[in-house]
Amino acid sequence: MPNGSLLTHTDDALPTPVAAALDNLYHAGFEPATWREGMTGLCRTLGAYGACTVPRVAAEHTQLLPCTPELEELVQVFVRDEWHKRDLRADRGWPLVDAGRAVLLEHDIVTPEDHRREPLYQDFYMRFGMLWWAGITFRSLDKQYVVSLSRRIGDEPFSEHDRRLFWCMRGYLSRVFTMAEHMVTVAGKGGLDALDAMDRGGILVDARARIVAMNRRAEKMVGEAISIVGNRVVARHADSDRALQKLITATLRDGPQREGAVMVRRPMRRPVLIDVLPVPAAAGAPFLFGKALLVLIDLEDRPVPKEGILIRLFRMTPAEAALSVLLCSGLTLAQASDRLRITQGTVRQRLKDVFRKTDTVRQSELISLLSAVATRKPL
Amino acid sequence: MDEDRIAGAIDACYDAVVEPEKWSDALQRLAETAGADCAMFYPKDVNEDAARVPASRSYAELLEDYVQGGWYDNHYRAERGWPLLRTRRYVLEQDLSTEEERRKLPHYNELYLRWGYPGFIAIPFVLDGRAWCLPMLRGRKNGFFTHEEGARLARFAPHFRRMMFLSEQFSQRHGHGGLEALDRIDRAAVLIDWQGRVKGFNAKAQALLARVGNALFLNGGGHLHATHPESESRLQALYATLRTRNFRDRRRKEVAPIRIDRSDHRPLLVEAVSLDGLISPASAPAHSILLITDLDERETPATEHLRTVLKLTPAEADLCVLMCSGMTLAEAGDHLQITSGTARQRLKGIFQKTETNRQSELISLLSRLPPARRN
Known part of the structure; x- marks a missing residue:
């Protein structure tokens, strides 16, 4: 059946409570608290005791x-206890899925004999009081998942009627997951756009540190401070790279790190500072489709304030603004007066006026203040 | 109306939720599978902002005419249609006007017929308490929509609502992603919708607003206002400029930053940043991000931070912090009770490690460091 109609059954093809429960999953937005509610609601409508989601690859992520x-x-x-590495259901089930059966029931893959003999049942599921199972498989972007529905020992197993219903749900589950993944990427892209607007480099990476997207400013740094190797960011300076990879891995695994920011040295120019933050940046909370944002700050940049802003902000005259910008660019007062072709006396007076308007008393204070409004973007 | 083809078009619309630049084509495809010529999303009372919601390509020209000609005023379809849409699953032209009326109604003749679209249908849905519909227009060749077609299209209403709901979510997430990144580079930022209502703010903005309440504050309606009258008019002018910014115009127009005065303090600077992805069809024009800078607040970096990031020794870090607050080398040396020789030596070390040559460069560099973690 073509993918199109799979993904777009109209809501009225499903029983109303099921359609409503699926709709709720969209609204859950994959916040851990609301998704728990959403799944509970769904289980109620399906007569399942509980449900969990298991990825085909990296089944340890089931917890997330x-x-x-x-x-x-x-x-x-x-x-x-590493049951995910000896998961009978997965071992027998996925090949059947590959052969074309997207929804599986218990009896498709195990026999009553297996229930009696297999450790997965005797030592695991049945210890928790669970027995009957249905697996609804679906794809989302490049990954496969199964929503595993459970019923307890003593309940009725899931039926063929159930199987038909579950089959209709796959499209919705697929879309819910796809949208959730996109939402995380979109949040990351918001970060990239904001960083670009502030003239910082930004690189969005996925759970395996592969590059998802980069902003314009970061692209300029490629080939210089950093390289792209196998779709991953690599610092060109070896020691820096070791520290960088460590920081990225740790952030993806555990969230924001105390030892933030890696200095990446490069020849002939000041270093690039790379900071890593998780997306969404919920401190310490495990997140679902692990992504991280690399913030790249080029320390070679000398941000200077725009004269227009100084004029508007401090009511400076154009001449005063011009002087301020030169001082922020690193010129001494003498050099500034040369550049502006004014006398020492004039420049000193002008500086006094600038001090007065900015409520500062010395050049270092002035520069410190103006760096707060400095941006590298050209006028 | 082939179900599979509609299904494919609906999928294309969901793709457009993720990539808004695809809306024009996706809606065109949806229209065609429904045997229509154009389709769009239309929230109630969008009026002069109608050119900003997602619409199929062929709707675009008519919409410009619609807005410029002020056709949203006294529009019989709106006046008669919205009440009907509250209770029905679809509304057709035939529900809104008689044949007799159609011969005379200006909207029908001078707008829709002139553009060649006698047929009309609207599928309603409600999002967050606001009424929406998906209108479609049909040309002379296929004429009016039938009740049967209406009933079939109405089955997709949950998808239409979901699309706008998700669009809004995406836009919010995009905006919040921006806020968090800005927080990380130490900028206070606030996310506002097209009416200037605050939809989110980052931690730094929250702290700032708590501090400057007498100059800039959030009112009950969720808008930022300035206390000083001239500052307030500058702020309102900024909102007005942002509101008229066309979200389809991808070239970001520079919006001048404004000054918010504070008694006995340096002023605040408010600048608008437009992010490419901040397009929310669900709330018509684009959101914006406002950066707020408090010139009185300049965080000196934590010494521990300078040590980890710049690899300064504790002694170097202490000196660095003092100089960045504006002290001269001599003053800093006094403060730390070291000789001027020691101070100079220490400064050399700092310059070497930071690859700078003078105090102004050092200050500049330190202002660009990310702030220390607030774990």
Whole structure:
């Protein structure tokens, strides 16, 4: 069946409570608290005791994906005790999915004999009181997932009628996940755009540190302070790169790091400072589609304030603004007076006026103040 | 009306949610699969901002005419249609006017017929309490929409609502992503919608607003206002400029920053930044980000931060901090109770490590460091 109609069943093809529950998942926005509610609501409409989401690749990420509260402990143990590495259901199920069966029920892949003999059941699922299972598989962007629905020992197994319903849900689940992933990317891109507007480089990377997007300012730094190797950011200076990779990995894994910012040296020019922050930058919270934002600050840049801003902000005259900009650019007062072709006396007076208008008393104070309104963007 | 083709068009619309520049084509495709000539999203009372919501290519010219000609005024389709849309799943031209009326209604004859679109349908949905619809126009060749077509298109209403809901979410996320990045580079920033209402602010902005309440404040309606009258008119002028900025015009027009006066303090600077991705069709014109700079507040970097990032020794870091606050080398030396020789030596070390040659460069460099983590 073509992908199009798979993804777009009209809501009225589903029973109303199910359609409403799926709609709620869109609204959940993948905030951990609301997705728990959303999944619980969905399970209620499907007569499932609980649900969790297992990726086909990197099943240890199950802990980060939508799950009902009832199964939270189970999921933790699933990963902690490495059941995900000897997952009978996954081993037998995915090949069937590849052969074209997108929704699987318990009896498709295990027998009552397996229930009696397999450790996965005896030592794991049944210990938690779980037995019956249905798996709704779907794709989202480049990944495959299964929403695993559970029923307890003593409940009825999921039926063929259920299977038909689940099949209709796949398109919605796929879209919910795709939108969630895009939303994280979009948040990252907002960061890139903002950094670009402030003349900082920005590079968005995914959970495996591969580059998702870069802003204009960062592109200019490629080939100089940094390189792109295998779609990853690499600092050209070896020691700096070691520190950078460490920082990126740690941030993706654990969130914002205390030891922030890596100085990347380069020949002939001042270094580039690279800071890494997670997206969304919720301090310490594990996030779903792990992405991080690299902030690149080129210390070679000498930001100077725009004369127009100084005029508007401090009511400076154009002449006073011009002098201020020169001083911020690193010229001494003498050099500034030369450049402006005015006498020492005039420049000193002008500086006094600038001090008065900015409420400063010395040049270093003035420069410190004006660096707050400095930007490198040309007029 | 082929279901599979509509399904494909709906998918293309969801793609446009993620990449708004695709709306024009996606809606064109949707229109065509429904046997229509144009389609758009239309929130109630969008009026003169109608040219800013997502619309198919062929709607664009008519919409310009619609806005410039002020056709949204006394529009029979709006007046009669919105009440009907509250209770029906679709509304057709035939529901809004009789044949007799159509011969005489100016809107129908001088706008729609002139552009060649006798047929009309609207599919309603509600988003956050606001009424919306998806109108479609049809040319003479296929004439009016039928009730059967209406019923079939109405089944997709949940998708249309979802698309606008998600668009709004994306725009918010994009904006908030911007706010967080700006927080990270130590800029106070506020996200505002097209009416100047504050939709979000970062931690730095929150702290700043708490501090400068007597000069700049958030009123009950969610708008930022300035206390001093002249500052307030500058602020209002800024909002007006942002409001008229065309979101389809991708070239960011420079909007001049403004000064907000404060008694007994240096003024605040408010600048608008437009981010390319901040297009929210759901709330018509673009959001903007306002950067607020408090010139009285200049954070001197934490010494620990200078040590980790710039690899300064504790002694160097102490000296660095003092000089960045505006002291001369001599004053800093006095303060630290070291000889001028020691101070000079220490400064040499700092210059070497930061690859700067003079105090002004050093200050400039330090102002560009990211702030210390607030873990």
